[in-house]
Amino acid sequence: MKKTPFTGLHVSLGAKMHEFAGYNMPIEYSGIIDEHLTVCQSVGVFDVSHMGEFWVKGANALAFIQQITSNDASVLTVGKAQYTCFPNDRGGIVDDLLVYRYEEEKYLLVVNAGNIAKDWDWCVSHNTMGAVLENASDNMAQLAVQGPKALEVLQRLTPVDLSAIPYYSFVTGELAGCPHVIISNTGYTGAGGFELYFYPGEAMTIWNAIFEAGKPEGIKPIGLGARDTLRLEMCFSLYGNELDDTTSPIEAGLGWITKFTDGKAFTNRAELERQKREGVSRKLCAFEMIDKGIPRHGYEIVDAEGQPVGVVTSGTMSPVLKKGIGMGYVKPAFAPVGTTLYINVRNKMLKAETVKGPFRK
Numbered sequence: 001m002k003k004t005p006f007t008g009l010h011v012s013l014g015a016k017m018h019e020f021a022g023y024n025m026p027i028e029y030s031g032i033i034d035e036h037l038t039v040c041q042s043v044g045v046f047d048v049s050h051m052g053e054f055w056v057k058g059a060n061a062l063a064f065i066q067q068i069t070s071n072d073a074s075v076l077t078v079g080k081a082q083y084t085c086f087p088n089d090r091g092g093i094v095d096d097l098l099v100y101r102y103e104e105e106k107y108l109l110v111v112n113a114g115n116i117a118k119d120w121d122w123c124v125s126h127n128t129m130g131a132v133l134e135n136a137s138d139n140m141a142q143l144a145v146q147g148p149k150a151l152e153v154l155q156r157l158t159p160v161d162l163s164a165i166p167y168y169s170f171v172t173g174e175l176a177g178c179p180h181v182i183i184s185n186t187g188y189t190g191a192g193g194f195e196l197y198f199y200p201g202e203a204m205t206i207w208n209a210i211f212e213a214g215k216p217e218g219i220k221p222i223g224l225g226a227r228d229t230l231r232l233e234m235c236f237s238l239y240g241n242e243l244d245d246t247t248s249p250i251e252a253g254l255g256w257i258t259k260f261t262d263g264k265a266f267t268n269r270a271e272l273e274r275q276k277r278e279g280v281s282r283k284l285c286a287f288e289m290i291d292k293g294i295p296r297h298g299y300e301i302v303d304a305e306g307q308p309v310g311v312v313t314s315g316t317m318s319p320v321l322k323k324g325i326g327m328g329y330v331k332p333a334f335a336p337v338g339t340t341l342y343i344n345v346r347n348k349m350l351k352a353e354t355v356k357g358p359f360r361k
Contacts, residue, residue, distance in 0.1 A: 235357030289324030
């Protein structure tokens with residue numbers, strides 16, 4: 001398995017480790033519920049160094065990004081970031097990602113760990129306009145410092161005014177004595193905070209400084225287990241669950257990142273326009289359990305007569321709501337808020353109801 005600069009530290013801290021996207025990653029430390037609530041109420045730190053990073057540079061950088069992604073990157077100014085996806089040529093999604101406009105002719109693409117090789121091949125094979133591409137995944141480490149106390153903790157380590165960085169914006173500056181750290185007001189938890197990008201050689205300096213600075217707030221390391229429950233409470237899609245090569249951004253409720261602006265001829269635009277115009281055969285919905293039970297990925301969703309109408313893509317017992325929650329694809333007639341569904345949990349039909357996300361307000 002691959003390692004991040006922090007893998008040895010996770011092991012020494014007693015984390016429960018497991019393979020994820022080819023990396024030996026921490027799943028939990030003190031327990032998923034405790035870690036989840038720590039992020040909601042105070043501040044926690046995630047090692048997300050397994051994520052992939054590609055630089056796109058040169059005069060044709062924007063043209064390349066416009067052709068390969070669904071969102072309109074032309075609106076980005078330097079210091080702004082954007083959520084988007086790579087549509088494939090069959091109506092599905094190669095990956096979802098973040099695009100950072102680092103300089104006028106230099107962009108950073110941040111992709112999912114499990115898709116680095118696939119995404120890199122996709123970018124290279126679709127680079128028909130001569131943009132300069134660099135796979136920097138092995139030369140960049142990343143920590144996500146998340147929670148309502150994250151700004152207060154990190155501000156002790158940097159002269160950058162963190163309160164002046166709007167949501168989905170970033171600056172490059174000094175942090176913990178390390179120059180050129182990308183400090184991004186983004187995250188995958190819904191609890192606020194920052195994602196930090198830096199050289200692997202600076203990893204332990206930055207980690208130790210953050211945990212020293214966060215002692216008064218009871219800062220804790222957080223594993224991938226709580227990362228999953230946090231994102232699910234916010235109805236954030238996960239590639240491999242809600243998104244994959246067969247699900248379109250229109251089906252997934254991502255029409256807001258699929259921009260049919262003039263002159264933006266992105267991959268499979270015509271098919272996605274048709275879906276938006278004519279409708280789709282399934283839609284992603286969020287639901288809460290009414291009966292006691294926990295929905296899981298792959299469980300069947302049925303109607304009152306027991307007829308299949310969809311499938312669960314993600315589910316858990318919500319640490320905040322203390323009830324079963326989930327997301328899944330259903331026939332469009334069953335997607336409106338307030339619709340009764342039944343989840344087939346070990347051959348028991350448990351009642352649920354569609355709701356408007358996120359679960360955690």
